[in-house]
Amino acid sequence: MVEPHTTTTVAAANATTTTRFGILGCAGIARKVSRAITLSPNSTLHAIGSRSIEKARTYATANGFPSSTKIYGSYDEVLDDPEIDAVYIPLPTSLHLHWVVRAAEKKKHVLVEKPPALNVKELDVILNACEVNGVQFMDGTMWMHHPRTKIMADFLGNSQLFGQLKAVQSSFTFSADSEFLENDIRVKPDLDALGALGDAGWYCIRACLWAANYELPKFVTALRNPIKNSVGVLLSVDASLHWEDGKVATFHCSFLSNLTMDITAIGTKGTLRVNDFIIPYKEAEASFSTVSEAWFTDMDLEWNRKPSEHIVSADLPQEALLVKEFSALVDAIKHGGALAPENKWPTLSRKTQLIIDAVVASIDKGFLPVEVVY
Amino acid sequence: MVEPHTTTTVAAANATTTTRFGILGCAGIARKVSRAITLSPNSTLHAIGSRSIEKARTYATANGFPSSTKIYGSYDEVLDDPEIDAVYIPLPTSLHLHWVVRAAEKKKHVLVEKPPALNVKELDVILNACEVNGVQFMDGTMWMHHPRTKIMADFLGNSQLFGQLKAVQSSFTFSADSEFLENDIRVKPDLDALGALGDAGWYCIRACLWAANYELPKFVTALRNPIKNSVGVLLSVDASLHWEDGKVATFHCSFLSNLTMDITAIGTKGTLRVNDFIIPYKEAEASFSTVSEAWFTDMDLEWNRKPSEHIVSADLPQEALLVKEFSALVDAIKHGGALAPENKWPTLSRKTQLIIDAVVASIDKGFLPVEVVY
Incomplete structure (x- = not known):
């Protein structure tokens, strides 16, 4: 939060801003993570997309998503929403390569469910896409x-x-x-x-x-x-x-x-x-x-x-601590002057x-x- | 214990008598087992033998063995003592084959430290010796x-x-x-x-x-x-x-x-x-x-x-429960009419x-x- 007595310049460098999340798909695990996004002090649930807009709407309602949550009938619409900073991808592993790379290309930071890929070869394509696009990568290993x-x-x-x-x-x-x-x-x-x-x-x-x-x-x-x-x-x-x-x-x-x-x-x-x-x-x-x-x-x-x-x-x-940590890294890239995404998390995923x-x-x-x- | 009002005949069939133990060697683990023999209600510590009678005497004194405990300067003297029912053998594994077989041949029931043998081939010689001599075999797996x-x-x-x-x-x-x-x-x-x-x-x-x-x-x-x-x-x-x-x-x-x-x-x-x-x-x-x-x-x-x-x-x-169980099996063979030693324990050792x-x-x-x- 920006203290009232700080100047705008200092605030821009130090402020904790909110990371706005989009979720791709209506996986069971996303119920837990959407709750975590809501609980984390530096993130908000901005949108959910499913291949069926009806499914996304039902899911959002059933899980008490904020009424402001945007409902999309495709994953691409989530990635194209300019207000979204980061996406949470709980899709089946075989879809990670396509959607993580696409998200990275749209400059969305990526929190992806584990396993992040079917194999290291795929993961390296994913991690490279995140790196060249300057987006944070983290897998969903909560503990x-x-x-x-x-x-x-x-x-x-x-x-x-x-x-x-x-x-x-x-x-x-x-x-x-x-x-x-x-x-x-x-x-x-x-x-x-x-x-x-x-x-x-x-x-x-x-x-x-x-x-x-x-x-x-x-x-x-x-x-x-x-x-x-x-x-x-x-x-x-x-x-x-x-x-x-x-x-x-x-x-x-x-x-x-x-x-x-x-x-x-x-x-x-x-x-x-x-x-x-x-x-x-x-x-x-x-x-x-x-x-x-x-x-x-x-x-x-x-x-x-x-x-x-x-x-x-x-x-x-x-x-929620995972989301908070991820959001802080996103924030550091957006506003905090981090030169590049934190490499610790992609390294642990790759190992x-x-x-x-x-x-x-x-x-x-x-x-x-x-x-x-x- | 024989109740005073029972006849001698009934007593012989049902009584729990005391299994008298001899110990071969002055191993560290024998301190614990000699205490167990003393604590168990159906066994007594009768003798200890070592290759050095001085070592056996020192060991018996240091570990508070009953003053009635016989001290021998060889393992054979323990095996030749007709008052001893059973021996506890905590010798190095390489000596088990020789001393368990010898004990069995002297009709001593055998409680032997684990591992009972260097391999199954040796163990089978040991178990066969116990079987043909009708003595109980048990290894020292206390738990x-x-x-x-x-x-x-x-x-x-x-x-x-x-x-x-x-x-x-x-x-x-x-x-x-x-x-x-x-x-x-x-x-x-x-x-x-x-x-x-x-x-x-x-x-x-x-x-x-x-x-x-x-x-x-x-x-x-x-x-x-x-x-x-x-x-x-x-x-x-x-x-x-x-x-x-x-x-x-x-x-x-x-x-x-x-x-x-x-x-x-x-x-x-x-x-x-x-x-x-x-x-x-x-x-x-x-x-x-x-x-x-x-x-x-x-x-x-x-x-x-x-x-x-x-x-x-x-x-x-x-x-002490191990010693009690072993002693009860010995007693069953001695007085209780068991036709043969309990096969459960040698079987577990062999497996x-x-x-x-x-x-x-x-x-x-x-x-x-x-x-x-x-």
Whole structure:
């Protein structure tokens, strides 16, 4: 907000302005993100477009969109609206290449659902389009933006409390119902061909990279016999990431099991566990546990200490914090004098997508290890 | 105890008598087990033998053994003591074959530290010796005997609350100091050649089998690049177990990380987690958590429920419950009319050892999958 006593020139340089969002499509996840756009203090929901204007109108009404929200009967109309700064793209992954590139060419900043692309080759076209058009790119990995994530990372980075990372185990599973397993875009080879790997696995891979402070592994191996549906889309898969220094991460992602989302990171001196890393049990506060230098009492009868629970409050839901962060970056480009978009987020997307590619390649090669090169 | 009003005949058939233990060697773990023998209501510590009688005497004194405990300067003297019913053998694994077979031939029931053998071939000689001599065999996997383990197994077996098992992640790591890494028997190829796999990995493998209700996997794969010491003993290794129906378990075991001992078992309808499965944080009570049919609230904002913590009290430490169970089986053979030793325990040992063998074979074969056949 511009303070009344500042001059116009200073205000233009420092002001936080509102990033006006357009949404492409009426995906289920857009309900959550449209709420986040409304909750975030530096963004507004400006428009939604669908291939059917009737569908867009019904969706906007059903989800309580502000009455000022413009309703469009095509994605292109959203991109052509000069009042829109940024678009949120929750379309099926197979449509990302086309629509993200088009949005970037129309100078719209892009928040895109994960996985951002079907593979790194596509993602590189997307990221290049964003870069040459000077627009911010970010994928929709919400847990990155919860304050808990930073506090957990501080623990992992503490050489006294955690030491060096040695192993990560992560999982994300949920028990999809028969409707999902038959009709959801995430089981369709022409829409989200990466299936459980691109959806649930994306989070596990990001977690493994996050725990390793985003150092890429040397190679990745898919574990044998992933489960696919009748048209070849992955429903459940395990993989391992292997770093140069010997640390190892394994993950399990699946549409076929009870909702579970774990990271266990084990270091030379400490252990961190979180069991709701993707979506915290509750919005207002989230917890994790740590223990350092655990050992046994005399005769190995008991432990010298139990893990401690840490609770982190969040003033906004993590998806609103995502929107806030994204909008601040957009604002910095628009008004704050940022010379170029923030490169952190496209880099994290690309590293995660590289591992996705490597897991797919390992499956294709009969579960051989696949080297990872940035 | 024989009730005063029972006749001698009835007493002989039904009485719980005391199993008299001899201990072979002065291993560190024997301090804990000798305490357990003392705590268990149906066993007594009768003798300890070491290759040096002085060492045995010092050990018995230092650990407060009853003054009646006989001190022997050789293992054979323990085996030749006619008053001893059973021996506890915490010797290095490479000595198990010799001493378990010898004990069985002397008609001593055998409680042996894990891993019970260097490989299944050796274990089969051991188990055959116990069988033909009619003595009970049990390995020292203490957590099997904690009442929590049975209660957790009930959850896993509950088709409404847990459904079908789909995935297991387990870990057992501890941060060995430089003294251990140089001198402990578990890093010596001539003593405990299986290293971290035979020690820490034994527990993880048992956990994976336990979660699968002891159904053997179809094949096992070691993950690439385990860490070995300069003489080739495993210090850290990961492996995966793959069942016919598609369920998968992965485990990480290591001497190089902070003390951690986890099982996460994910079923179609439920999830179970325990973070101190091998040695509970506290002796008197132990906990685990479960959640069933977890899902999201509207818009995937929060969870419909958090996991519940369950606390299980134990009237005796789990190692005393192990001794009590073993002693009861010995008693059943001695006085209770059992026709043969209980086969459950040797079977579990053999299944666990089979997986150890498969992991070793997979490493030797360049990390190819190795079929598991009982």
